[in-house]
Amino acid sequence: MNVAVKPADTGSDRANAPEVMLDIRNVSLSFGGVHAIKDVSFNIHKGEIRAIIGPNGAGKTSMLNVINGFYHPQVGEITFKGETRTQMRPYVAATQGIARTFQNVALFRGMSTLDNIMSGRTLKMHKNFFWQMLRFGPAMQEEVEHRERVEEIIDFLEIQHIRRTPVGRLPYGLQKRVELARALAMEPELLLLDEPMAGMNLEEKEDMSRFILDVNDQFGTTIALIEHDMGVVMDLSTRVVVLDHGEKIADGTPAEVSSNQDVIDAYLGVAH
Amino acid sequence: MRLAEGRLSGWKQEMTAEAHDASVHDTIPKLLLRNAKVRGARPAMREKDLGIWQTWSWADTLTEIRDLALGLRALGLKRGDRVAIVGDNRPRLYWAICSAQSLGAIPVPVYQDSVAEEMGYVLDHAGVKFAVVENQEQVDKLLEIRETYKDLKEIVFDEERGLQNYDVDGVRSYEAVQQLGRDSDDGEDVWRGEIAEGKADDTAIILYTSGTTGRPKGVVLTQGACVWAADTAEQFDSLTENDEVIAYLPMAWVGDHIFSYAQSYVSGYCVNCPESPETVIDDRREVGTTYAFAPPRIYENLITHTTVAMEDASAIKKKMFEYFLGVAREYGEDILNGKPVPLMARLKYWLGNLMVYGPLKNRYGLSKVRIGYTAGEAIGPEIFKYYRALGINLKQLYGQTEAAVYITGQPDGEIYADTVGTPMGGVEIEIADSGEVMYRSPGIFTEYYKNKEATRDTKTSDGWVHSGDAGFIDDKGHLKIIDRAKDVGHLNDGTLFPPKYIENKLKFFPNIKEAVAFGDGRDSVTAFINIDLTSVGSWAERNNVVYASYQELAGNPDVYKMIEDHVDAVNLELSQEERVAGAQISRFLILHKELDPDDGEITRTAKVRRSLVNERYAVLIDALYDPSKKRQKIKTEVTFEDGRRGDIEGDVEIRDMKLHAIDRASFKEAAE
Numbered sequence: 007m008n009v010a011v012k013p014a015d016t017g018s019d020r021a022n023a024p025e026v027m028l029d030i031r032n033v034s035l036s037f038g039g040v041h042a043i044k045d046v047s048f049n050i051h052k053g054e055i056r057a058i059i060g061p062n063g064a065g066k067t068s069m070l071n072v073i074n075g076f077y078h079p080q081v082g083e084i085t086f087k088g089e090t091r092t093q094m095r096p097y098v099a100a101t102q103g104i105a106r107t108f109q110n111v112a113l114f115r116g117m118s119t120l121d122n123i124m125s126g127r128t129l130k131m132h133k134n135f136f137w138q139m140l141r142f143g144p145a146m147q148e149e150v151e152h153r154e155r156v157e158e159i160i161d162f163l164e165i166q167h168i169r170r171t172p173v174g175r176l177p178y179g180l181q182k183r184v185e186l187a188r189a190l191a192m193e194p195e196l197l198l199l200d201e202p203m204a205g206m207n208l209e210e211k212e213d214m215s216r217f218i219l220d221v222n223d224q225f226g227t228t229i230a231l232i233e234h235d236m237g238v239v240m241d242l243s244t245r246v247v248v249l250d251h252g253e254k255i256a257d258g259t260p261a262e263v264s265s266n267q268d269v270i271d272a273y274l275g276v277a278h
Numbered sequence: 279m280r281l282a283e284g285r286l287s288g289w290k291q292e293m294t295a296e297a298h299d300a301s302v303h304d305t306i307p308k309l310l311l312r313n314a315k316v317r318g319a320r321p322a323m324r325e326k327d328l329g330i331w332q333t334w335s336w337a338d339t340l341t342e343i344r345d346l347a348l349g350l351r352a353l354g355l356k357r358g359d360r361v362a363i364v365g366d367n368r369p370r371l372y373w374a375i376c377s378a379q380s381l382g383a384i385p386v387p388v389y390q391d392s393v394a395e396e397m398g399y400v401l402d403h404a405g406v407k408f409a410v411v412e413n414q415e416q417v418d419k420l421l422e423i424r425e426t427y428k429d430l431k432e433i434v435f436d437e438e439r440g441l442q443n444y445d446v447d448g449v450r451s452y453e454a455v456q457q458l459g460r461d462s463d464d465g466e467d468v469w470r471g472e473i474a475e476g477k478a479d480d481t482a483i484i485l486y487t488s489g490t491t492g493r494p495k496g497v498v499l500t501q502g503a504c505v506w507a508a509d510t511a512e513q514f515d516s517l518t519e520n521d522e523v524i525a526y527l528p529m530a531w532v533g534d535h536i537f538s539y540a541q542s543y544v545s546g547y548c549v550n551c552p553e554s555p556e557t558v559i560d561d562r563r564e565v566g567t568t569y570a571f572a573p574p575r576i577y578e579n580l581i582t583h584t585t586v587a588m589e590d591a592s593a594i595k596k597k598m599f600e601y602f603l604g605v606a607r608e609y610g611e612d613i614l615n616g617k618p619v620p621l622m623a624r625l626k627y628w629l630g631n632l633m634v635y636g637p638l639k640n641r642y643g644l645s646k647v648r649i650g651y652t653a654g655e656a657i658g659p660e661i662f663k664y665y666r667a668l669g670i671n672l673k674q675l676y677g678q679t680e681a682a683v684y685i686t687g688q689p690d691g692e693i694y695a696d697t698v699g700t701p702m703g704g705v706e707i708e709i710a711d712s713g714e715v716m717y718r719s720p721g722i723f724t725e726y727y728k729n730k731e732a733t734r735d736t737k738t739s740d741g742w743v744h745s746g747d748a749g750f751i752d753d754k755g756h757l758k759i760i761d762r763a764k765d766v767g768h769l770n771d772g773t774l775f776p777p778k779y780i781e782n783k784l785k786f787f788p789n790i791k792e793a794v795a796f797g798d799g800r801d802s803v804t805a806f807i808n809i810d811l812t813s814v815g816s817w818a819e820r821n822n823v824v825y826a827s828y829q830e831l832a833g834n835p836d837v838y839k840m841i842e843d844h845v846d847a848v849n850l851e852l853s854q855e856e857r858v859a860g861a862q863i864s865r866f867l868i869l870h871k872e873l874d875p876d877d878g879e880i881t882r883t884a885k886v887r888r889s890l891v892n893e894r895y896a897v898l899i900d901a902l903y904d905p906s907k908k909r910q911k912i913k914t915e916v917t918f919e920d921g922r923r924g925d926i927e928g929d930v931e932i933r934d935m936k937l938h939a940i941d942r943a944s945f946k947e948a949a950e
Binding site for chain 1: 442557
């Protein structure tokens, strides 16, 4: 995967047999007596935008944490790019091409936008500590190459004006964008977005939607996102999986899911 | 210089040795050929891309323009065809203007943030066949327009992002068109032949004025007019190829077209394009521009940002800032004008420059500015004096699209905050009996495109143009503009009511972003206020005032109190001026929404469209003049950035003001 402009090959893939990038089979996760995820199975196709929705406490964030190896499910299998695993460390997930953003922004608040995004390149820097300290020769050359990639991402997400601003001083909407930029700097194959639009106003949401679509379209990045705004989910996603109390209650296209009675009940509540 | 009562003409223009030979280089494309020859290696254009400044010399520029022109020609662009230019200030879009002109086609720059409907009107009216646009956003807009407006043949885009998968007829990339141009046989000769055919009275450009009334009008300017304007400015301010400007104002605005385009071809200086619209201040600082041009709004914003930042500064810094700003206010202007100043004051000013003014100018990116202009509309005298006090040679210019900008300008050493200077070279000015300013110059427009009626109303048969502004010539021989001629009114008791004058006084307060005053044909003056979200927002943060929206903050009682104090200060000032003492603001309200160009309430260059405001907010205006009403409910339709519409409802409070006593006796004394 390269950040440079590259035509997306998603359209045709979707029509005929889609390639499965990530397959989750019968995964269960519990913390002591609390069952966060109960026997959930679904898959993510290469090149699609997959939404994970559900009411509060449905297990959505836990699901993302399972995917990027932060939580280890007690039962079940996860196959990523044809490789099956039950346990994986987050950094292994990262090296394999899974990047994510967080529900509550997790940036280095005192560092500039540029440095935050550069930190996303850490895994791709290979010169050792002493070379880095010298900032000379191969280490400098490596830094310049990475900086170029980072500048492309800055340009892509239109955040040139905050390049040097410490992120702690940025408004929330922009912090979210910087976080997305850092995730993109890893050049991921699978991008996990945990509520990328929480707390944004209409305009910021539209901007962010545009960026997510562009990332998917231009870089061909597969995206799994958790989102509460149903308008956004319906507009963006190819397929939606719905969780409630840790169980999967629906899986399908946005249209199928939104007309599903179980989903409506889960969101609006039913008389017991 | 004075010809007759109320008539002035500018200095007589003479061709100096350095000036180009106007009979040979009478069009912009010919000037391009000259520049590539005499200063081929000098920078013509820069753009910051991926954080690094990229430079194109005049020789490079020539190649870029030639390839594009030949490409467009291969696609069927012919002499006289109209070409729309849509986007932010990008080198490639400026080149597209010159490419079109080199073939004798007519570029029509369009405000890039207009919604599809607005843009469609201009394209249709101008009969545009080709469009060169910045990015996907604009391509989408044009494709939408093309569904109904079928004459639009080719759309050429600069930025490829998001467009790789577009498979639509007549949509191609800039590179592809340039490649077409490179592939054409003996292109160079053909192209130079096309340029040689150009004449001074060819139409150079059609600029659609945003217009405070009705539909936009297409102002047709000739090559001769544009070259004249640039020549005049070059002589007036001794511009050279060593000057630097930054291009950040809408390309559809005449100011940008002359300053960032025509002037560069005539004087040979370098035009810098910022990385993005948000980075202009930083980019300007890096480039160190020497020649600047901006509407008052930009200068107002800088002051607002400074005020906000100083509120958060430490007590020592605040004290220092205030002290030295006081020194600057007292002596800065005199020092800049070269008047005698006490030695001690000079010393203090020097120290102030070291500690406050220098760093401040650096932050504004104005350290190296030799000449800065404000134009577009009247600037508040306080704002103007502030910059001059800091040692920035800010000058006022009175210009119009119909005049290829230049009507009057302030010569160095003759700067007065309340006048707009003397006529520029070749310009004649006369005040009509109605008080309206009339002018005539080699730069005036040919006509309003496809609008004979409006042309007749504005331009007389012997070439005088109605400016639409009321003004007079003062005893120093300087032109003074009061207001738009049709806006100046009278209260029922006969008191003069110049709305703009009052609004500008209000807008000087950083907390007030926009104001609309009413009073013509009424018993008293009232006003709408828009608070400035940056400034008031910062105040709210410091005072732990929680708010969710503009509307909520605007309705806050403390904010009302703050604005009430500002209005009171304005009333006090008004009460001390004889002509407008009776025009004090008796009631005001803070609007529940910001006036927005997307809703058509202000123009894209931030001028209030009075008739539209009168119509949309009639309920509020009625309430302002109904003393029994203390609050008024209102529902307004708004347009979102993507063109969708929605309603916004508000319950707006109306404040009564206590007027200041008018001391008529003191005016008499002053007069005697």
